[in-house]
Structure formats: C-alpha cells, structure tokens
Amino acid sequence: MSVMALAKALGITLRHFFSRPVTVPYPDAPVAIKPRFHGRHVLTRHPDSGLEKCIGCSLCAAACPAYAIYVEPAENDPENPVSIGERYAKVYEINMLRCIFCGNCEEACPTGAIVLGNEFELADYRYADFVYTKEDLLLDAVGSRPQRREAARTGKPVKLGFEVPYVRPELEGVKYE
Amino acid sequence: MIWQLFLTAVKALVLILALLFAFAYITWIMRRGLARFQVRLGPNRVGPFGLLQPIADAVKAIFKEDITVERADRVLYWLAPLIAFTFALAAFAAIPVGPDGWVVANLDMGVLYVFAVSELAVYGIFLAGWASGSKYPLMGGLRSIAALVGYELALGMAILPVVLMTGSLNLQDIVAWQQKHGYLILWQFPAFLVYFVASLAEMSRTPFDFAEAEQELVAGFHTEYASMKFVSFYIAELLHWITGSALMATLFLGGWAAPFGLPEVPVLWLFLKWAIFIFLVLWIWASWFRTRYDQMIRFAWGVLLPAATVWFLITAYYVAKGGAL
Amino acid sequence: MIPEPKELRTEEMLLNMGPQHPSTHGVLRLVVRLAGEEVLDVVPHIGYLHTGFEKTMENRTFHQNLTYTPRMDYLHSFAHDLAYALSVEKLVGAEVPERARVIRVMLNELSRIASHLIFVATGLLDLGAMTPYFYAFRERETILDLFEWVTGQRFHHNYIRIGGLKEDLPEEFPGELKKFLDTFDHRVDDYQGLFVGSPIFEGRARNVGVIPPEVAIAYGLTGGSLRASGVNYDVRKAYPYCGYETYDFEVPLGERGDTWDRMVVRLEEMRQSARIIRQALERLEPGPIRDPNPHFSFPPKELLSSSMEAVIFHFKLATEGFEVPPGEAYVPTESARGELGYYVVADGGSLPFRVKVRTPSFFNLQSLPEAARGHFFQDLVAILASFDPVLGDVDR
Amino acid sequence: MIVFNLLAGALLLLTGFLSVYLRNAVHAALALAANFVVMGTVYMVLQARFLGWVQIIVYAGAIMVLFVFVIMLLYAAQAEVGVDPLPWMRRAAAGVALAGFLALAYAFSAARSALGDKAATALLQGGTARVLGPVLWDEWRYPVMLVAALLFVATVAAVALLRPGRGTA
Amino acid sequence: MSTFYLLVSAALFALGAYGVLARRSAILVFMSVELMLNAANLALVVFARGLGSASAQAVALLLIALAAAEVAVGLALVVAIYRTRESTLVDDLSELKG
Amino acid sequence: MDPLLEYLNALIYLGIAAFIGVAMLLLGALLGPKRPGKTKLAAYESGNEPMGYIKRFPAHFYAVGLLFILFDVEVAFLWPYAVSAGKLGLAGFAAALLFTLVLLLGLFFEWRKGVMKWDR
Amino acid sequence: MRRDEARAYALEKGLAVREAHDLLHIVLPLDGLKAHMAAFKAMGFNYLADVIGIDYQGYPEETGWEHPERFAVVYELVSLPGYADGDGSRIYPRVYVPEKRPELDTVTDLWPSANFPEREVYDLFGLVFRGHPDLRRILMPEDFEGHPLRKDFPLGETPTLFNEGRYIDPEAFRAGLRGREKGLTGWRGGRRKGERR
Amino acid sequence: MGSVKTYEEEFRELERQGILFTTLEKLIAWGRSNSLWPVTFGLACCAIEMMASTNARNDLARFGSEVFRASPRQADVMIVAGRLSKKMAPVMRRVYDQMPDPKWVISMGACASSGGMFNNYAIVQSVDSVVPVDVFVPGCPPRPEALIYAVMQLQKKIKGQAYDEAGHRLPPVEAWARGA
Numbered sequence A: 001m002s003v004m005a006l007a008k009a010l011g012i013t014l015r016h017f018f019s020r021p022v023t024v025p026y027p028d029a030p031v032a033i034k035p036r037f038h039g040r041h042v043l044t045r046h047p048d049s050g051l052e053k054c055i056g057c058s059l060c061a062a063a064c065p066a067y068a069i070y071v072e073p074a075e076n077d078p079e080n081p082v083s084i085g086e087r088y089a090k091v092y093e094i095n096m097l098r099c100i101f102c103g104n105c106e107e108a109c110p111t112g113a114i115v116l117g118n119e120f121e122l123a124d125y126r127y128a129d130f131v132y133t134k135e136d137l138l139l140d141a142v143g144s145r146p147q148r149r150e151a152a153r154t155g156k157p158v159k160l161g162f163e164v165p166y167v168r169p170e171l172e173g174v175k176y177e
Numbered sequence B: 001m002i003w004q005l006f007l008t009a010v011k012a013l014v015l016i017l018a019l020l021f022a023f024a025y026i027t028w029i030m031r032r033g034l035a036r037f038q039v040r041l042g043p044n045r046v047g048p049f050g051l052l053q054p055i056a057d058a059v060k061a062i063f064k065e066d067i068t069v070e071r072a073d074r075v076l077y078w079l080a081p082l083i084a085f086t087f088a089l090a091a092f093a094a095i096p097v098g099p100d101g102w103v104v105a106n107l108d109m110g111v112l113y114v115f116a117v118s119e120l121a122v123y124g125i126f127l128a129g130w131a132s133g134s135k136y137p138l139m140g141g142l143r144s145i146a147a148l149v150g151y152e153l154a155l156g157m158a159i160l161p162v163v164l165m166t167g168s169l170n171l172q173d174i175v176a177w178q179q180k181h182g183y184l185i186l187w188q189f190p191a192f193l194v195y196f197v198a199s200l201a202e203m204s205r206t207p208f209d210f211a212e213a214e215q216e217l218v219a220g221f222h223t224e225y226a227s228m229k230f231v232s233f234y235i236a237e238l239l240h241w242i243t244g245s246a247l248m249a250t251l252f253l254g255g256w257a258a259p260f261g262l263p264e265v266p267v268l269w270l271f272l273k274w275a276i277f278i279f280l281v282l283w284i285w286a287s288w289f290r291t292r293y294d295q296m297i298r299f300a301w302g303v304l305l306p307a308a309t310v311w312f313l314i315t316a317y318y319v320a321k322g323g324a325l
Numbered sequence C: 001m002i003p004e005p006k007e008l009r010t011e012e013m014l015l016n017m018g019p020q021h022p023s024t025h026g027v028l029r030l031v032v033r034l035a036g037e038e039v040l041d042v043v044p045h046i047g048y049l050h051t052g053f054e055k056t057m058e059n060r061t062f063h064q065n066l067t068y069t070p071r072m073d074y075l076h077s078f079a080h081d082l083a084y085a086l087s088v089e090k091l092v093g094a095e096v097p098e099r100a101r102v103i104r105v106m107l108n109e110l111s112r113i114a115s116h117l118i119f120v121a122t123g124l125l126d127l128g129a130m131t132p133y134f135y136a137f138r139e140r141e142t143i144l145d146l147f148e149w150v151t152g153q154r155f156h157h158n159y160i161r162i163g164g165l166k167e168d169l170p171e172e173f174p175g176e177l178k179k180f181l182d183t184f185d186h187r188v189d190d191y192q193g194l195f196v197g198s199p200i201f202e203g204r205a206r207n208v209g210v211i212p213p214e215v216a217i218a219y220g221l222t223g224g225s226l227r228a229s230g231v232n233y234d235v236r237k238a239y240p241y242c243g244y245e246t247y248d249f250e251v252p253l254g255e256r257g258d259t260w261d262r263m264v265v266r267l268e269e270m271r272q273s274a275r276i277i278r279q280a281l282e283r284l285e286p287g288p289i290r291d292p293n294p295h296f297s298f299p300p301k302e303l304l305s306s307s308m309e310a311v312i313f314h315f316k317l318a319t320e321g322f323e324v325p326p327g328e329a330y331v332p333t334e335s336a337r338g339e340l341g342y343y344v345v346a347d348g349g350s351l352p353f354r355v356k357v358r359t360p361s362f363f364n365l366q367s368l369p370e371a372a373r374g375h376f377f378q379d380l381v382a383i384l385a386s387f388d389p390v391l392g393d394v395d396r
Numbered sequence D: 001m002i003v004f005n006l007l008a009g010a011l012l013l014l015t016g017f018l019s020v021y022l023r024n025a026v027h028a029a030l031a032l033a034a035n036f037v038v039m040g041t042v043y044m045v046l047q048a049r050f051l052g053w054v055q056i057i058v059y060a061g062a063i064m065v066l067f068v069f070v071i072m073l074l075y076a077a078q079a080e081v082g083v084d085p086l087p088w089m090r091r092a093a094a095g096v097a098l099a100g101f102l103a104l105a106y107a108f109s110a111a112r113s114a115l116g117d118k119a120a121t122a123l124l125q126g127g128t129a130r131v132l133g134p135v136l137w138d139e140w141r142y143p144v145m146l147v148a149a150l151l152f153v154a155t156v157a158a159v160a161l162l163r164p165g166r167g168t169a
Numbered sequence E: 001m002s003t004f005y006l007l008v009s010a011a012l013f014a015l016g017a018y019g020v021l022a023r024r025s026a027i028l029v030f031m032s033v034e035l036m037l038n039a040a041n042l043a044l045v046v047f048a049r050g051l052g053s054a055s056a057q058a059v060a061l062l063l064i065a066l067a068a069a070e071v072a073v074g075l076a077l078v079v080a081i082y083r084t085r086e087s088t089l090v091d092d093l094s095e096l097k098g
Numbered sequence F: 001m002d003p004l005l006e007y008l009n010a011l012i013y014l015g016i017a018a019f020i021g022v023a024m025l026l027l028g029a030l031l032g033p034k035r036p037g038k039t040k041l042a043a044y045e046s047g048n049e050p051m052g053y054i055k056r057f058p059a060h061f062y063a064v065g066l067l068f069i070l071f072d073v074e075v076a077f078l079w080p081y082a083v084s085a086g087k088l089g090l091a092g093f094a095a096a097l098l099f100t101l102v103l104l105l106g107l108f109f110e111w112r113k114g115v116m117k118w119d120r
Numbered sequence G: 001m002r003r004d005e006a007r008a009y010a011l012e013k014g015l016a017v018r019e020a021h022d023l024l025h026i027v028l029p030l031d032g033l034k035a036h037m038a039a040f041k042a043m044g045f046n047y048l049a050d051v052i053g054i055d056y057q058g059y060p061e062e063t064g065w066e067h068p069e070r071f072a073v074v075y076e077l078v079s080l081p082g083y084a085d086g087d088g089s090r091i092y093p094r095v096y097v098p099e100k101r102p103e104l105d106t107v108t109d110l111w112p113s114a115n116f117p118e119r120e121v122y123d124l125f126g127l128v129f130r131g132h133p134d135l136r137r138i139l140m141p142e143d144f145e146g147h148p149l150r151k152d153f154p155l156g157e158t159p160t161l162f163n164e165g166r167y168i169d170p171e172a173f174r175a176g177l178r179g180r181e182k183g184l185t186g187w188r189g190g191r192r193k194g195e196r197r
Numbered sequence H: 001m002g003s004v005k006t007y008e009e010e011f012r013e014l015e016r017q018g019i020l021f022t023t024l025e026k027l028i029a030w031g032r033s034n035s036l037w038p039v040t041f042g043l044a045c046c047a048i049e050m051m052a053s054t055n056a057r058n059d060l061a062r063f064g065s066e067v068f069r070a071s072p073r074q075a076d077v078m079i080v081a082g083r084l085s086k087k088m089a090p091v092m093r094r095v096y097d098q099m100p101d102p103k104w105v106i107s108m109g110a111c112a113s114s115g116g117m118f119n120n121y122a123i124v125q126s127v128d129s130v131v132p133v134d135v136f137v138p139g140c141p142p143r144p145e146a147l148i149y150a151v152m153q154l155q156k157k158i159k160g161q162a163y164d165e166a167g168h169r170l171p172p173v174e175a176w177a178r179g180a
Ligand code: SF4
Pocket: A060, A063, A064, A065, A066, A067, A068, A069, A094, A098, A099, A100, A101, A102, A103, A104, A105, A106
C-alpha cells in the first residue's frame, strides 16, 4: 500500500521526464507578454499630428505612489507646438528604479499620454542611469537605455526580448522592430 | 617490477582522471536529468547543450577566494576535504571495468576494501563538520555518523549472501561467476534491494540525504567551505554516487560482462549498467522525500538488517547444503 | 584547558535559524534552543521585513494605498487588495456591482490557488522533495499569466478599485481560465500522488507538530492551519463577503492538527477554490464593473474630452484623492493564511488616519513554539513550512 | 619491502606517540585511527590480510569513529582535554613505559629464536578469509560461539549502562 | 622483519602504557588501552607469521572481537558516568569510591 | 604473482589520488584572491553574530553507535564463513546460524529496550 | 447573540457604546480593563483577533468622534464560530490611554494570542502593557529610538532624485497636492488649463 | 599577502596597463560569468519572482546559475530580492562579507534598488548604500525574464564588456573598484 504510493510518485516523475519541458528559452526566443503588461513607460504622440499628447499637467506625478515622475511644464509656442495642449512637458523624467509599474500614472493621465509599454529588460549598472528622460520615453525610442546603448556601440539594432502579437490601441504608433 | 609499478601508476592516473571527468559530467547529467524530471531544460547555454558548464564551474571555483574560518581547527579543516576526496576516489580502484588487467588493483578481498573505504570516507565529512567550529556543520557531521551507523551494517549484511554464492571476495571473481551463472540480481534479489537502499544512504542521496539537508542545515557539513575545498566535498559526494552505482552494477548486474552473449567491450558494458543505476538514483532523487535521520536508523536496524540477516541465513543454508553453483 | 564540569552542565545550545536561511520563508529569525537535535524551545524574532506599511499608508491617498496592500502578502496578494477595498467601501458606502463581485471572487480564488501552490512547493521542498516545487511553479506560472491578462502585473495587481475594478476582463480571459481549470484538477492529483500516502511523508508529517484546537484558538491561529486542527472556521462561510455565501464549496477540515493535516487541508482547498472559480465563471454576466459614483471612481477616459465635470472629478481624484467620511471599519476576509482584515480609521480627509492590518501570519506564528517543542530540528522546518507564513504578512 | 617496513614502523610509532601526546582529544583519536590503518596494512604485509582488513574495518572504521564521535559529543567545540597531569606523574609514567618497553624487547628477542624470518609463511597463504574460514568456523568454533555470547552480553551491558529512553541527557 | 615489528609492538605497548598512566581523561585512557591491545595483537600476528599458524590469527581475530566488546561497554560506561558526573576525568571517578 | 602486489597497486592509486587532492586544494588556495576580514572569517550563522560555543552535543543515537561496533565485529566474523561456507557444510552452517541468532537476539533485546525510540 | 449580550453588559455597566459600520465599539475604563475583558471572555468571546493601537493626535474634532485621550487600544474579540458554541459575534472594546502615563494591563493571560500584538503596540506606539510576559520590541530593531506609528514620528522620506539635481520631496509634494500650500504642481483645486484638441 | 601575486592584484595591474583580458583572463572571466551561483537572499515579494526565475518556465539553470547556495561561502552573486529593512541591513552586510571574493550583487526590484514606494523610516533606500551593487533591476517585481536579463548584464560586466551611460567601461567586480 504505502510502497505503492512510493511507486506512484516514481511514476508521476517518470511521466514528466518524458513530457516536453515547459521552459521558454527566453533570450533566444522572445517572451509572449500579455496586452496589459506593465512595462517601461511610453510617452505617446498624437497619431495624426505627431504632437506629443502630454500636456504637462503633472497628474501622473500626483497619482504616483512612489513619486517617481517629475514633470516640468512649459507653455507651448503656438506657432510650433510640441504638444496638443496649451502646455507641454519641458522636462519629463521617470526614475525607473523608484517606479513600481503600478499603472496609476496611466490611469491618472487625462490625455492618455503616458502608457505603460512592454519593455521589461531594464537592468543596468548605475543608479544614475535609471532616470529616463523624455527621449528615452517618447515612442520612437525602442528598448531600454542599456539596450540602446549597446546597440549604438555595436551598431546592431536593438534586440527586444518580447514579442507583441496583438494590437494595443493606447500604444498606437509604437513600433517594435 | 618497476615496469609493473609504472603501469599501475598510469592506470591509476587514467582512472582518476576518468573519474574526475565523470564527476564533471555527472554534475551536468544531474542538472540536466533533474531538470528533465522537473519539466525544464537545465544548463544549456554554456557550449553546446551546456556541455562546457562543468568546466566553467571548475574555472570559477579555482579562481575563487579560499576561506579558512577563524574558529576552525586548522589542521582538520584542511585535512577533511582531502580525506573525503581521497577515499571517495579510492573505492573505484578495486572495481574491474574489464577482464584481467582492466582494474587498478585486483585485490583478493576487494569487497572488504570497498567496505573499509566506505567506512573511512565518513571521517572526511564528519571532521569537516567538526573542524568548522560552527553549529550547522557540526550537526551535519553528526548526521553523517548517524547515517553510517544506519547503513553500514545493512550494506555488509547484504554483500554477504553475494559472497556466499560466489565464494569469493574478489570482485573480478564475482563478475566471472555472474558471467557463468547469470546475474546475481536474479539470484539475490532481496539482498539487492537491501543493498540498494543502504547504498542510497551511503551515497547520501535522496531519501537519506539529511547530512547536508539544505533546508535545515544551510549546506550541512560543508557550510563553511569555499572554493576548491568545497569542490572537493562536492566531488566526493558525487563520486560516492558514481562508485556506488558502479559497485552495484558489478555486484548484482554482472559488471563488465556483456549481456545476452554480446561481444565483450571492456568499459562499455559496465558503463551502460552503471548508467542504469545512475538514472535510478536520480529518479528516486526527483521523486521522494527526505527521511528523518532517526527514522532512517530505525528502518535500517529494524527492517534492513533483520531482513538481510534472514536472507543471509537462507542463502547460507542453500550453499551449505551444497547448492553452490 | 580542563573544561570546568560546571560549565559543561549545559547540553543546550542556541542556534540562529535565519534571517538568512533557506527555509524560513523569507527573513524570519528563529532562535532555537536545542539539545542535540531536539528542539527545546523556539523563539521567533520578527521584524526583519518591517516595511512601515501602516505608517506609509497614512501618507498616501486611499486610492494610492491600493498599490501598497498587495505587497504585504505577496503570495495571496489579491486578498489584501480585496480586504482593504471592502473596509474602505464600507466607509464610503460604495455599491459594488455584481459583475465586479464575481470577478473579485474569481480572481481571489485564483490567487489563493497560486498561494497554495507555493505552499505545496516550498513545504515539500522543506521536506526534501525537489520536484513538486517545479510542478507547482509551473501551474503558478500559468495563473500568473492569467493575472497578467487581466491586470498587467503578475502578482501586484493594483486591479481592484474602491467600488469595483479598474477595468473589465479581457475577452480572452474566460476561455484561458477554463483551459487552465481543466488541466488543473489533474495537476492537483499529481501533487497528491507525489506525497499523500508516501511512507516517508507519513513518517515526517504524521503526529508532528500537533496543535490541538484549544491551543490553536488560544494562540490565535486561523486559516488552513486552524482548520487542520478540526475547527470549522472559514471567514468565507462565517462572515461571507463578496457573495461567497452563494457559492457552493466545502471547507476541508483536518483531524489531528499535525503537519500532515495542514498540508493536505490546503491541497484540498485548492480543489475547492477551483470549484468556486468554475461557479463564478458561469455567473459572469455582462454589466458594469464599478460603482459609477464620481466621488471615488475615476470617470471613464472617454468622458474626459466631452464632460467638464468629469475632468474636474478626474483631476481631483488624481491629485487629492477622495474624501472618506469619518469612521472606523473592519471587514474580515479569508486569505490563504487565515483571517485577514483592515481596520481602517478615516478622519474625513483623503488620507486614511490609521490603517491597521490584521494579518494572519503574524498571529499564526505565535503557535510555532507550541507546535515545535520537543520535536526534532529536522521537523521544525517542516512544521514552520506547514504554517505557511509569509514574512511580508508578518512584519508589514 | 624494506622501505615499506621502515615507513610503516615509523608511522606506527609516530601516530602512536601523537595519540598519547596530543592534547586535543579529537586529534589524538585521529592519530590513533591512523595508527590502526597503518597497522592494518602491516598485518597484510605480515601474511594476515584478512586480519588487516578487519583491523581497518573494525578498529579504524567502527571503533575509532565511535571514539571520535563520543569525544565530540562530550566536548564538542573544546576538545582540549588531554591535559597532562602533574609533571612527576608524567615522568613516572614515562619511566614505567620505558621499563615495560625494555622488558618486552628482551622477552621478544628471547622468543625470536623460535621464529626465524623465513618461517612457514607458505602455510598461511596470506591469511585470507578463505584460509581463516575453516580455521575459525571449524577448529575454533566454540570460541567463536563464546565470542557471540560475549557480544550479546556486551550488547546487554551497553544498553543497560546507557539506559536509553531515559530522556535526552 | 619479525624482530623489527616486535620492537615496534613493544614500543607501542610502552606508549600505550604511558598514555594509560599519564592521561587524565577517561576516554583518552581508554584510547591508550586500545593502543596497548593493538600492540599485543601486532606481536601475535608476527608470531602467527613466524609459526605459520592460522590459529594464531584466529586468536587475533577473537582478540579484536573482545576489544570491540570492551570498547562498547567501556564507552557506554564513560557516557553513563558522564551523564551522572558530567565529567570524564579519571580523578573525579576515583571520588566515586570514596 | 604475489597478490600483495595488488595491494601495492591500491596504495599507489591512493597515493596518486591524495596527491591530486592536495594539488587541487593548493591550487584553489593559491590562485584565488585573498581579502580576509573579520566577518568573513567568522562562523556563519544565518547572518547573525554566532551565539556562544557548543558545550556538549547530546545525540540520541550513541547507544546505536555502540551497538554498531558489536555488529560490525559480527559481520567481520561472517566474511570468512561466507567464502568457505560450501566447504564447511551443514556443521558450519549450524555454527553460523547459532552465531547469527545470538546476535539477532541481541538486536531484538535492544529493540525491546527502546534503543531506537527517541521520540518523546 | 453574544454581541447583544455584550451590548447589554456594557449598558448595564454604564460603558459608552457606539455602533457604526457594523462594528460594536465599547469603551472600557483604563482601570477596570482587565475585569471587563475577563467578563467578555467568560461570556464566550474565546478568540482575540487583534489588538489595535491608534494614536488620535490630530484627529479632527468636528467629526463627532470624541477621543478623550491621545491613544486608544482597540481589541477585537470574537466568539469563534466552528468551535465549541461560538456564534461569530464580534465586539470591539477599546480603552483610551493617556499620553502622560501610557500604561495599561495586558490581556495575555486571558488570550495568549495577545502576546505578539501587544508587543507590536508597545513597539510602534510605546504603550506599556503591565504584566506582559515578554515586552520587547518586536518589529523594530532593539536599539531603535522612538515609536514609529505615533503621529509625531516623521515618516522619514527621502527625496526621489532626477537628472541635473532635480528632485521631488514627497512631503512638500503631497502638501502641494492637498491644496494646503503651493507644491510642485501648483495645483490647488479648481480647473486647470485644459487641453485643446 | 606574501610574494604570490593574487589574481586580484594582477588584475588591477593589468587594468592599469590597459591590457586586461589576455587569454587566461578571458578564460577566467568566461568561467566566472557562466557559473554564477546565487546565494539565497530572498527578502520579500521579489524573492518569489526570484524563485520563479528558477522554475520550470524560466529556468535560470540554463545559465548555470540554478545552484542556489544557502551558504554564502559557496556563492558568487547575491541577488538582493526585496525590500531591505534597516533591521535586516546588518545581517545582509554580514552575509555579503562572508561571501568569498570575487562576489557580485544584483539588486532586484524597486525596493532593493531605491526603496521604491516604501520611502519611509523602515526601509533602506537603496542597497547600494550597504553593499556595492553591480546590477540594478527595476520592476516591482521584475518579471523573471528581467532577472535573467540582469544576469546576462552581469555576465557582460564580468567579461568586461559593460559600459555605463557616460561611456566608461565598468570594473568587472564592483567591490574591488569601490574597495568595499
Ligand atoms: S507606474 Fe506607478 S510607480 Fe511607476 S511612474 Fe507610474 S504611477 Fe509611478
């Protein structure tokens, strides 16, 4: 009886021995992340005009429980506007180390400017390198800082570790090559 | 004479290197094998299929800082890994991997040699535990004694019927006997069972791996060991597994003798039979729990030892009656 | 040196187990008084993970605090979100729509399964079996994927909102969940086959760490550990919330209150949770997922471009948060570890005046010395594991 | 052979000396264990191979392990117990030992004539188990039975002395 | 060769005797006794070789068994005494008598 | 060939093994970096200051350990029997039987005495 | 229901009773705490679910909740359903502890489960439980000074750093958000400059 | 340390001369980077993701790092996973000190790296102030793949192929550079 139980355990493990491993070979094969995944933030642009959506209202900063967002607004030049609103974010910085990827900023943003994207490969070496500025966040920037740094050094394109098999309306315009 | 000695030395060197190589790859097999039981891949990124993984580990270990802890008993702290390492390697010297000449030391009482070595090997572990001057290792060391006290007798009692049947303590003879009369696992299945269970304890593999139970004793007796000293223990630990499996293959599965009248190839058959036991141990490792050391001692004395003794008497009667083949 | 005989009189030794120890489930420190390998006494020292949750939450808005709650019990994180939301909802008088309640139950049970899976994984790992760890984590990974579908986070969801949920379930979700449930039952059978009945497991767990019901209650044990002692106390049955009373499930009970019972009870609970999820799936009717009261609910994004009122509410909510009428509320809930509740004191402002979390692990840990005394050191690990403490839950 | 003998003799004396000299009990016990191992090999060389193995298995493997074990139990981290007594005592002991050595050496040298180095080693055939088997279990059958009885008595005695189950102490 | 080992045996015996007399800890005294026993055994084996007598070896084997029994009882005694007296020093043992 | 030669072989083997062991340890000791420190060399105790020394370590199984010696001797006696059992015939078997039974009796006795019971 | 029993008991003894949000609060006097608690235990409240410390400093007066002393300790007593004759009643007796002499009696002898939570209250609020078997700090390090959950203990925030020396000081930032003073965002309620499409 | 030049000294010298990474150095760096055994230092939620990174799905073992050593003596990298409270900081420092050189630290998660959302009296705001950190991993918790990416970043660093934003090459072992 009890020996049977031992044998049963052996049987179960043996069955698994001959089943396929469930391992995702991550760096070689991309990870399929889900549409709502909370990854690195993206500052989106208006699809038609190409203007930034962010109007520098700081609601995201206010909603952030970790106080990881710094926004400094400035008035738009009416001739040559940066954003769709009256004002735009002159400085928009996120301290990625502080950020907990909760999505409160996304929820609080009235214009849908800040969206949590897909990049999760953010590991880097220096504390100071984690303050992502507008360039790093605007939607043309692909990958994380270390990834883009490496791409620049080696001359190869950024290799992203995930694939995006679905459409995310709020991320329109973001291209992952 | 000199030539003889030289030959021995060469053989010994080859065997040791082979064993170390086997160790290196047994870590790989272990990691990959366990991984397969656990539906994952295991090391596969260092070299093709992760085959260079053991080498990377070795390189790292060699260039790692070596620590001698302050409270340690310095002499023993250094001696312990050496003892563990040497005795772990030792047992294989008597195991024949092929017909005459394919053994480093064809001892006329090879079984006793193996038996003695397996007892002495405990010193290494035990002293390591004590010499570290720290609590977790001490407990690990004591548990190794507990294990010894449990398995050693059952081990001896389980070999006795084999010796009875074959009438020899020489491993080469035992293999030859099996070549003639069929594998001992068929004749001596109860003895094999007892031997197998006791061997698991001797190799300190899963149901009986409490001497280094990570969940309780951090890393057991080698908690305070770093760098190559730790590696020595690691080698010793896995070599027990390698040697124990080879020994079981020799004692009960006909050793290097080819099965089913297939052609004799010295190392090959032993290797294949050995692989069976390696897998078996790995399989059990992946499937079962760890016992408590008192339960193991009780099991060994209350079940294994009486069972082995009774079986010994049965075999003895059979042999004494003149039934020996 | 000749040791003085008097000095030698003691055979006891004090051993630190933890904070950095592979099987203290985090950063628990146990000072163990041992005679050889026999445990004479255990003194848990906690606080190595004290994070200052309660103080910090006093300085964040009620809304922001939803990001703090899951991080206490990171295994069954959804239960904390839920318990906090329930307390605050009681204070603000929010009406949670039916669909949201069903989804909450569903995700709560899913999260409970994930937590119990870790329990099985680590509990059996502490008993020396490696493989269940990987099997359990495989299933857990699937659950986390499901959560990622819904909430975008693997286990710190930030999905519950006061008065409902952040957003609706994605369309694919029910199908994926069903797929998971279909395989899950076999998986539980697998875990069961790996340990229940095995003589080694019996030897390690039977009659080890027995807690009789009186002792359990005196020391404040709740959850599966209490039920293993045979006390039929499950908050989901005793103080139903979120409509648990309408679901058909059983509360598995143990008989002896030993490690064995505590392990098996939780295994059974996983099955029951799966059952609840199935029922919840059937009840999933379309409908609103949030109390539309603009006082504490973000207005839908679409409204922002059309309704000025919505914009104002939105701005106020995002910056100041919402005000909660003064009062004190507590709603007990059942987390994977036992009774969990948030005692929230509001002073009429938008920050809570005081949040006290009644975390089950904190109380459960008090029974550990009772259970472990007189057993082998080797068993202490198993007993501790069978209580399923989460140190974030203990230390807050 | 000579080399081996000299080496073994030296090792025996050294480890023997260490075992009575070292102050750390565990070290002393280890020295003794080493002594026994060497002694076992010496037995083997002396045409008593089986005896040699038994020496290693029983003495070095079982008895000394248990010795070390008990020492560790009793002294754990501070095995410095082998302190020597008063100097005069030590000197007296040394004197006694020396006298014993001389007496024995004399006795042995007297007995030596009876032996001769080339003595009947062939009869022993290396003293393997196969040689000893019939001797032990035929000629010496009754003493062996006596030993069994003795072991049984020892079992009883040890158990009685330890009074197990009397708690942890 | 015989002579050499006989001398070694005598020396070991003497060392053992020294240990018995000079050591204070019961366990260490015990160990010295073992050393003496072994020295005796060594002499026996040498004689066995000289005489070509397997019987002498059998005696040696029996001696080992005796020694083992003695150790088992002796260690049990030491441990038992330790339990009650919490000491293994021989001097303290002598107090038992008086 | 003298079988003792094989013993020499074993000795050589052991010597080489030990040599390799020493070489390995030395290699490790010499090649790694050296940055000792007080805490680094202190005993590990789960990240705490070690608390006190171990004075005496009661282990429940020393009774079993002592019995182990006795049974080990028993097995030692049985080896010669095992190799010559056929030659000794039934008379030898009777002796062995008696011998073993006496010891089994001992085992039974100690079992009854509760040597193996350490639970409360 | 034991809850009604407890209410009746409280009214009979002249204790202040308040029911809100389904909770039954009973204010016990500091001196008679132990006796009343024992009475509750005798009534069948066999389970102490929690001991909650609250520091009412700065609690607005106008809310209608009066708090005579700075500290309060709220006990959560349950008659545990599923065990013996428990019926699931919960009551929340509380006792106010003055700031000057922050001492009260322990209830560990009635409910051993009060051990940890009382230590926690001692640790975080500095209220001393007389007769507690082992009153040591539990969450904070032994050598920690102060009692963090007191309202006058600073939260101890550090600024979040950004590039070029910019930073957010959480304290000031929060204050700005709540509209009491002008913070970083400059938002003080009312409408902002909106967006233009 | 006597006349035997340790690897570390040699290493420093080579670095000074700018001819780091000879063949031997390359071999060593390769060995080290491919055999990173972490010490179990799980503190909070991130520890669960650390465990998850060893599980069947993600299998950190593929990088030769599955051997989570409970004893710091045998570990090469400490993955600080979770929030480090001030009560725990000395313990962690001690465990770190007890690791043999060379050793690396991965600070996993927002809490360990910067205090994250727990900006308060109890939590150490960045592990970097206690031990030298080699790689920071943002995320709360970082998903297992992010940890794997961090391990790969660390491997790059050990091999001397890591640069920071300003373009400086980073020392393979942070502790040596900082003299911690
Ligand atoms: S995701 Fe959360 S933590 Fe991160 S910036 Fe947005 S609000 Fe702050």
